[in-house]
Structure formats: structure tokens, C-alpha cells
Amino acid sequence: MTQPIDISGYTRITESIRTEAKRILSDGTVSAVIGYTHVRRKGSTQPILITNPDDSEKLFFSEGCLNNLVVYLTKSKKDVPKTGKIGIVVKGCDLKAVVGLLGESQLKREDIYLIGVPCNGVLGSLINPATELNTKTIAAKCRECTDRMPVGADFVPPVELAAMPQMEATYSDKIAKLEAMTPSERWEFWKEQFSKCIKCYACRQVCAFCYCEQCVCDRNRPQMVEQSPRPSGNFSWHLVRAIHLAGRCVGCAECERVCPMDIPLNLLNRKMAMEMKELFNSEAGFEVREKGPLNSYDEHDDESFIR
Amino acid sequence: MQKQITEANLRLLIDSLLLKGQRVVGPRQSGAMVLYEPLSSASDLVFNEQPRRSAKEAFFPICEDLLEYRKNGQQIDLEDIEPSRFPETVLIGVRPCDAAAMPVLDSVFSWDYKDQFYLERRSRTIIIGLACTSADDACFCTAVGLSPGDSKGSDLMFSHLVNGGFLVESHTDKGALFLESWKDRFTEPDGSKTLPLAQPEATPFDLKKIKGWLDDHFEDPAWDSIATRCVGCGACAFVCPACHCFDIIDEGTEKSGKRRKFWDACGFSKFTNHASGHNPRDLQPKRYRNRIMHKFKYYDDKFGQNLCTGCGRCIRVCPVGIDIAGILEEIEKK
Ligand code: SF4
Ligand code: SF4
Ligand code: SF4
Ligand code: SF4
Numbered sequence: 011m012t013q014p015i016d017i018s019g020y021t022r023i024t025e026s027i028r029t030e031a032k033r034i035l036s037d038g039t040v041s042a043v044i045g046y047t048h049v050r051r052k053g054s055t056q057p058i059l060i061t062n063p064d065d066s067e068k069l070f071f072s073e074g075c076l077n078n079l080v081v082y083l084t085k086s087k088k089d090v091p092k093t094g095k096i097g098i099v100v101k102g103c104d105l106k107a108v109v110g111l112l113g114e115s116q117l118k119r120e121d122i123y124l125i126g127v128p129c130n131g132v133l134g135s136l137i138n139p140a141t142e143l144n145t146k147t148i149a150a151k152c153r154e155c156t157d158r159m160p161v162g163a164d165f166v167p168p169v170e171l172a173a174m175p176q177m178e179a180t181y182s183d184k185i186a187k188l189e190a191m192t193p194s195e196r197w198e199f200w201k202e203q204f205s206k207c208i209k210c211y212a213c214r215q216v217c218a219f220c221y222c223e224q225c226v227c228d229r230n231r232p233q234m235v236e237q238s239p240r241p242s243g244n245f246s247w248h249l250v251r252a253i254h255l256a257g258r259c260v261g262c263a264e265c266e267r268v269c270p271m272d273i274p275l276n277l278l279n280r281k282m283a284m285e286m287k288e289l290f291n292s293e294a295g296f297e298v299r300e301k302g303p304l305n306s307y308d309e310h311d312d313e314s315f316i317r
Numbered sequence: 318m319q320k321q322i323t324e325a326n327l328r329l330l331i332d333s334l335l336l337k338g339q340r341v342v343g344p345r346q347s348g349a350m351v352l353y354e355p356l357s358s359a360s361d362l363v364f365n366e367q368p369r370r371s372a373k374e375a376f377f378p379i380c381e382d383l384l385e386y387r388k389n390g391q392q393i394d395l396e397d398i399e400p401s402r403f404p405e406t407v408l409i410g411v412r413p414c415d416a417a418a419m420p421v422l423d424s425v426f427s428w429d430y431k432d433q434f435y436l437e438r439r440s441r442t443i444i445i446g447l448a449c450t451s452a453d454d455a456c457f458c459t460a461v462g463l464s465p466g467d468s469k470g471s472d473l474m475f476s477h478l479v480n481g482g483f484l485v486e487s488h489t490d491k492g493a494l495f496l497e498s499w500k501d502r503f504t505e506p507d508g509s510k511t512l513p514l515a516q517p518e519a520t521p522f523d524l525k526k527i528k529g530w531l532d533d534h535f536e537d538p539a540w541d542s543i544a545t546r547c548v549g550c551g552a553c554a555f556v557c558p559a560c561h562c563f564d565i566i567d568e569g570t571e572k573s574g575k576r577r578k579f580w581d582a583c584g585f586s587k588f589t590n591h592a593s594g595h596n597p598r599d600l601q602p603k604r605y606r607n608r609i610m611h612k613f614k615y616y617d618d619k620f621g622q623n624l625c626t627g628c629g630r631c632i633r634v635c636p637v638g639i640d641i642a643g644i645l646e647e648i649e650k651k
Binding site for chain 1: 347348349350369370379380453454455541545546548549550551552554555556564566568577579580582585587599600601602632633634636637638639640642643646
């Protein structure tokens with residue numbers, strides 16, 4: 011049964027974000043604030059970078075604020091000015107990306123001012139943005155989110171989180187189904203999914219952890235991975251993606267959300283995250299990890315797979 | 318010429334075409350979305366949803382082979398893909414915003430270089446358009462001089478009749494010939510009314526005024542405020558019926574391989590990257606500026622039409638909510 015979700019707090023969060031952005035821009039705490047703003051279509055939103063305190067009124071927060079804005083802090087987004095301290099609006103899942111980037115020495119904590127949003131969830135897609143947030147339209151990641159209250163932000167709007175209705179976790183469900191398949195069935199499943207890929211790289215471009223200045227999949231002198239959008243090249247691209255993000259992906263699910271071909275990319279990511287947890291007891295969270303699970307060695311690491 | 322066809326007869330017609338071994342491509346359910354794909358039976362056709370990708374791939378596939386090479390000792394054998402072997406195709410249920418892009422693509426693919434891969438497929442295809450009866454708030458065909466019932470680019474145009482079935486109008490010789498060769502399936506129009514056309518909320522743009530601004534604002538702070546947020550993917554260009562950039566690459570081993578042509582997009586950072594490493598469009602706003610300039614200025618300068626049919630697809634898929642109609646509105650107000 012579809013149940014509504016109480017997002018009445020988002021109005022107060024909006025007010026609070028505006029006041030705080032205005033304050034930190036006016037007193038020189040930050041040189042810019044990255045947040046969300048309205049667009050023409052009802053319910054749709056887009057990222058915005060403001061530098062003028064008066065523009066704070068343009069900021070807002072709603073169930074349509076899907077983007078993980080943290081991608082703009084990375085070195086791959088060269089057009090976003092990185093001078094001085096930058097304020098940024100983050101949901102819990104986005105904040106974990108900041109934490110991950112701190113651990114990878116891609117960001118310095120003193121260069122960012124985190125405005126953390128107490129979050130009751132966002133929509134799964136903005137293709138039809140004028141949609142009410144309920145237990146059916148909510149993003150799959152939000153169904154099983156345990157990080158609604160950002161921890162360690164510089165400012166959190168003083169808004170109580172409304173209680174969430176009970177929702178079934180869809181990722182674990184789907185992963186269990188995939189795990190129950192035979193290897194060849196699983197192969198068929200992914201083969202079909204990847205054959206839909208048109209190599210638009212939206213999944214890569216929105217990923218906070220795909221910050222390589224040159225992706226190995228874009229290299230053509232020499233070519234490392236087949237670039238044409240065909241089944242074999244698609245497979246290589248997705249394997250590279252999955253492996254490079256293992257132990258780093260924080261599950262913001264942006265890749266899956268933006269894929270115009272609806273490929274369930276986060277299923278792969280979640281599965282990798284489960285493996286990381288099981289093998290190295292490592293998972294993305296609010297605490298900076300000095301070293302990621304795949305670039306550190308511990309003599310207790312499971313080596314049973316070496317035969 | 319006007320005719321009429323019942324839904325049952327249309328299905329029979331499609332099934333007869335398929336039985337004859339004819340390739341019929343139309344909107345069909347593909348996983349969770351609708352795409353233009355070859356039909357295996359008339360019942361595959363889906364009329365009430367705009368396909369996620371445009372119909373351009375019927376002539377300009379996502380990826381295609383151009384030639385094959387094989388090395389035998391010192392000898393290199395090249396084998397061309399023969400465009401004359403492309404199958405005759407009936408492309409049916411085409412949205413007016415997709416069909417209208419065909420003449421636009423024709424101009425560029427038959428301009429200084431005649432692209433046989435595009436042109437051969439194009440000449441072997443009949444386009445059957447279908448008027449739209451519903452639109453969402455991303456649709457803006459009416460703002461760029463088209464309409465949900467526009468026949469531009471269609472050989473035959475179908476419109477839903479109030480009591481089921483379609484009114485059929487032929488706009489080209491190809492269309493007339495098709496009606497003639499399947500005349501048993503069609504009847505004379507009985508005067509039934511067609512369903513009202515969709516009514517996109519968009520008001521017509523003053524495209525001349527917009528072009529006027531573009532003509533002398535190659536450098537403008539607006540580009541930064543519009544497009545610093547652009548993350549530089551290919552989503553908008555790939556779903557667009559009118560975008561037509563492609564890349565060519567040789568893939569394979571030293572012994573054998575293929576030359577392939579596949580979709581490219583001006584949003585990609587490597588799009589204009591020179592071999593030297595220099596990139597004249599080094600930042601994303603410059604790349605996005607090209608998208609707007611190409612669509613509403615350069616293409617107009619060269620071919621007297623614009624490169625956007627208002628299908629709204631790029632608006633729906635953009636990961637960061639960039640709304641081309643909103644941007645045109647903004648430019649028009651300047
Ligand atoms: S997939 Fe790997 S190589 Fe490609 S951008 Fe992401 S991290 Fe870099
Ligand atoms: S977003 Fe989807 S279609 Fe685009 S490259 Fe990624 S997986 Fe492929
Ligand atoms: S630019 Fe956007 S709205 Fe215009 S034809 Fe292309 S995809 Fe459709
Ligand atoms: S406008 Fe949107 S869809 Fe197009 S390249 Fe930029 S981010 Fe991608």
C-alpha cells in the first residue's frame with residue numbers, strides 16, 4: 011500500500027539554508043555556496059553556485075533535490091571555482107561522499123563548510139518531476155537509508171526528522187535474487203543490462219569518485235578499453251567502473267538515477283559494498299578512513315580466495 | 318491524399334509486412350522503457366508513450382561498422398560494409414518531433430560529404446508519423462514552430478480517430494505508393510473526427526530574436542551561470558533527434574579489426590581535444606554554449622533551420638536539470 015511521507019520539515023529547512031547561506035557569504039566564512047534551486051518545470055530542481063549573499067533566496071530544499079552536489083568539489087569539475095572555503099548543501103548520503111573524498115586526500119576539511127540536511131528522502135527520478143513523495147516514488151536508496159541525520163556537518167537546520175513509514179529494502183531483495191541465480195543466469199542478466207548502455211557516461215560524470223582527469227575508458231593513445239558502445243566494450247566499461255568504485259562508492263545512487271537507459275548500476279555497487287563489508291569489515295560512513303580497504307594491507311585480511 | 322484505417326487493419330497490415338520479411342520498426346516496450354525497435358508482431362506497438370531515445374537511430378545507429386581489416390603476412394585486406402545491403406524498413410508510430418528532425422539530419426548528411434550509411438538507410442525507409450494526443454511539461458514543439466500534428470518529415474501521417482482507428486494522410490510520393498500497394502487495408506475517410514491534438518504549455522519563441530542575441534554573445538557571463546552546473550555527459554545529445562555528431566575509431570588487434578562509427582557529444586571533455594592536448598573548449602560552459610549555438614545559430618546560418626524540434630527529451634534526462642526551453646526563454650528576455 012502506498013503511504014505518504016511527511017516532508018513538512020523541508021519548508022523550514024529551506025528557510026534555514028537560506029539564512030545560513032546568507033550569513034556565511036556575508037561574513038566571509040565562504041566564497042561560494044553550492045545548493046539547489048528551482049527550474050522551469052514544476053517539481054524539478056538544479057544545482058546552483060552562488061557567491062552573492064542576496065542570491066541566497068534562490069536556494070531551497072525539496073523532495074526533488076536528488077543531486078549529490080559533492081561532485082562539484084572534485085578536481086574533475088574544473089569550471090567550479092575552488093578558491094577559498096566553499097559552502098555546500100549535503101544530505102546524509104552526499105556527506106558520506108565528502109568523507110570518502112577527505113579520506114582520499116581530494117578535499118581538505120578546512121576548505122569546505124557543510125550544511126547538512128535532515129532528510130526524509132527524495133524522489134527516485136526527475137523524469138516526471140511533479141510527483142508526490144510517497145513510499146512508491148521515493149528513491150530506492152532512501153528506502154533503506156540509515157543516515158538521514160548528517161553527522162559532523164558545520165550547520166544542520168534545527169528541524170526534527172519526521173518519522174518514516176516502514177519500507178521494504180529493495181536493493182537487498184534484488185541482490186538476494188541475483189545471488190540465488192546460477193552464474194550463467196547472472197551473466198545473462200548483466201549482459202542484457204549492459205547491452206542497453208549507450209556510453210553517455212552520465213553515470214561517471216555525476217560520480218564524486220570518478221574524479222580522474224582522464225578516465226582510463228577515454229584513453230585512445232593507446233586505447234585501453236573498447237570505446238564503441240557495443241556489448242564487449244560496454245562490459246569492459248562496467249567492469250572497470252565497478253572495480254574502481256569498490257570500497258569507495260558511498261551509495262548515493264546518482265549513477266543509477268541519471269542513467270538514461272535505466273541500467274541498475276547501484277545493484278552492482280551495493281553488491282561490491284557487501285563484499286567489502288564481509289571481507290574487510292569496511293563500509294562508507296561519516297568517519298574519515300585513513301586508508302580505503304583496497305589500498306591497505308592487514309595480516310588478518312581474508313586470503314582464502316588465493317588458491 | 319487522405320485515407321482511413323481501423324486499428325485491426327493496421328495490425329493486419331503490420332503483420333503482413335513482417336510476414337513478407339519486411340523490417341518494421343516502431344515504439345515498443347523494451348524493459349521498463351519504450352524505444353524504437355524492430356517489431357516482431359503488430360501487438361508490440363506502443364502508441365501512448367514517447368520513446369526514451371529518438372528515431373534517428375533508424376538511420377544513424379548508436380554504433381555501426383564501416384569496414385573490416387585483416388592482415389595476412391604483408392597483405393592487408395579491407396572489406397567495406399556495403400550500404401546497399403541495408404534492409405527496406407517501415408518506420409511507424411514516429412512522433413512528429415522525431416520525424417521533423419529527419420529533414421534536418423538530411424541536410425547535414427548530404428551536404429559536402431554524402432554519408433552513404435545514413436542516406437542509404439534513409440532512402441530505404443518510409444516514415445509513418447503519428448500525431449500526439451498527450452504532452453508533458455517538457456514538450457515544447459509548439460515553441461519552435463512545430464506542432465503535435467506536424468507532418469514535417471513524415472511520408473504518411475496518422476492521426477487517432479475519436480472512435481478508434483486512424484486518419485491517414487500522405488505527404489510524399491513514397492507515402493502515396495505505400496497507400497496504393499496496400500489499398501485493401503485502407504478505406505476512404507468517412508468524416509469521423511480525429512482526437513484533439515496534445516497541447517504543450519509552451520508559447521512560441523521568437524527564434525529570430527534568440528538568434529540575434531546568439532549572433533553577438535559568444536562571450537557572455539550568461540554561459541557560466543547557465544552551464545557551470547553541466548557535468549559533461551552525452552545524455553542530452555544521445556537522446557536528441559537532431560544531434561548528429563559521431564566519432565570514428567579502429568578497434569581490434571593488429572591482425573584484424575573493424576572501423577566503427579558511433580555517437581559523440583559536444584558535452585564530452587574530449588570532444589574537441591586536439592592531438593597536442595590543447596582543447597579550445599576547455600571548460601564546460603564553453604561546451605554547453607556550443608550546444609545552444611549549434612542548435613539555434615550555426616545550423617540556421619548554414620541550413621536555414623534550427624537543430625531542435627522541442628521533443629523535450631534532453632530536459633527529461635539531464636542529470637542536473639538543465640532545461641533548454643528555460644534557457645531559450647531566458648535568452649529571449651535579454
Ligand atoms: S571508472 Fe575509474 S578510471 Fe574511470 S573515472 Fe571512475 S575512477 Fe576514473
Ligand atoms: S549512464 Fe547508463 S547509458 Fe550512460 S554510460 Fe552510464 S550505464 Fe551507460
Ligand atoms: S535539443 Fe532537446 S528538446 Fe530539442 S530536439 Fe534535441 S532533445 Fe529534443
Ligand atoms: S546539459 Fe545535462 S545532459 Fe547535457 S551534457 Fe550537460 S549535464 Fe549532460
